[in-house]
Amino acid sequence: MSSSTIQLEQLNAALAGRYVLSREIGHGGMATVYLGRDVKHQRDVALKVFRPEIAAALGHDRFRREIELAANLSHPHILPLHDSGEADDVLFYVMPYVKGETLRHMLDREREIPIERSIDLIRQVASALDYAHAHHVIHRDIKPENILLHEGVAVVADFGIALAVTSSKPERLTETGLSLGTPDYMSPEQALGERELDARSDVYSLGCVLFELVAGEPPFTGKSALAVTAKRLTNPAPDVRQRRPGVPTGVSRAIAKSRLRWTRTTRPCCSCSASATRPIDLP
Numbered sequence: 001m002s003s004s005t006i007q008l009e010q011l012n013a014a015l016a017g018r019y020v021l022s023r024e025i026g027h028g029g030m031a032t033v034y035l036g037r038d039v040k041h042q043r044d045v046a047l048k049v050f051r052p053e054i055a056a057a058l059g060h061d062r063f064r065r066e067i068e069l070a071a072n073l074s075h076p077h078i079l080p081l082h083d084s085g086e087a088d089d090v091l092f093y094v095m096p097y098v099k100g101e102t103l104r105h106m107l108d109r110e111r112e113i114p115i116e117r118s119i120d121l122i123r124q125v126a127s128a129l130d131y132a133h134a135h136h137v138i139h140r141d142i143k144p145e146n147i148l149l150h151e152g153v154a155v156v157a158d159f160g161i162a163l164a165v166t167s168s169k170p171e172r173l174t175e176t177g178l179s180l181g182t183p184d185y186m187s188p189e190q191a192l193g194e195r196e197l198d199a200r201s202d203v204y205s206l207g208c209v210l211f212e213l214v215a216g217e218p219p220f221t222g223k224s225a226l227a228v229t230a231k232r233l234t235n236p237a238p239d240v241r242q243r244r245p246g247v248p249t250g251v252s253r254a255i256a257k258s259r260l261r262w263t264r265t266t267r268p269c270c271s272c273s274a275s276a277t278r279p280i281d282l283p
Contacts (some may be wrong), residue, residue: 015036021036029051033046034048044097050091068086073137098157112213129199129203142206189199216218219237220238239252
């Protein structure tokens with residue numbers, strides 16, 4: 001019996017009476033996602049289970065606080081949270097199971113997305129981020145894998161461990177040395193491990209996603225996360241029109257603005273970050 005099968009059986013035993021898990025549908029550096037069945041409501045769900053070391057770093061109290069932030073987000077382009085909790089020392093949260101594909105699947109299949117379709121999708125994601133930022137929550141891991149496509153509509157997933165943007169000094173997951181985010185889409189500050197991130201980091205990441213949608217690849221690529229980070233910190237931002245001639249000037253400017261406004265010398269002008277998504281000002 002494989003280790004994954006044993007883990008699935010253990011989770012089903014711990015969640016008995018609440019959820020029945022059938023199979024793994026995704027995994028990453030922090031968690032594994034399972035397709036499950038909500039016993040009470042008789043509906044399919046996606047149940048995200050954190051790795052033990054991530055759960056230990058978060059702590060149950062901090063996990064509950066951050067999940068509460070995400071659970072209170074209600075927007076048509078944000079995947080809602082149904083439930084969360086712990087079972088047999090495992091932390092998890094529950095989302096609707098969305099049939100369809102991610103933006104990553106679309107990119108892998110089509111490589112270059114039509115300009116108008118790209119603009120429409122990014123507008124939907126920017127709307128979700130603008131709403132979250134207005135409620136003092138940043139995502140920290142905007143990437144094609146976290147943008148679901150449900151009947152052609154973009155839905156942002158994985159707000160479950162979002163960081164609240166406040167003027168206080170809350171406990172941060174980054175204090176443990178664990179890194180959130182994906183190198184191809186991280187802002188320079190996030191790549192450098194800075195703790196005081198604000199909504200502009202999400203804007204930077206969204207600009208990288210738009211770049212990939214119209215150019216077919218992220219703005220910086222490399223054989224390793226370190227190589228990508230080094231290019232991001234030392235090379236000038238590429239012009240998307242060099243990769244895909246014919247990109248409208250307005251789209252090129254939106255990408256450049258979203259990616260260039262964040263520098264090591266730039267700090268938030270005030271505690272409110274709701275306007276931080278304005279650089280995604282598409283024609």
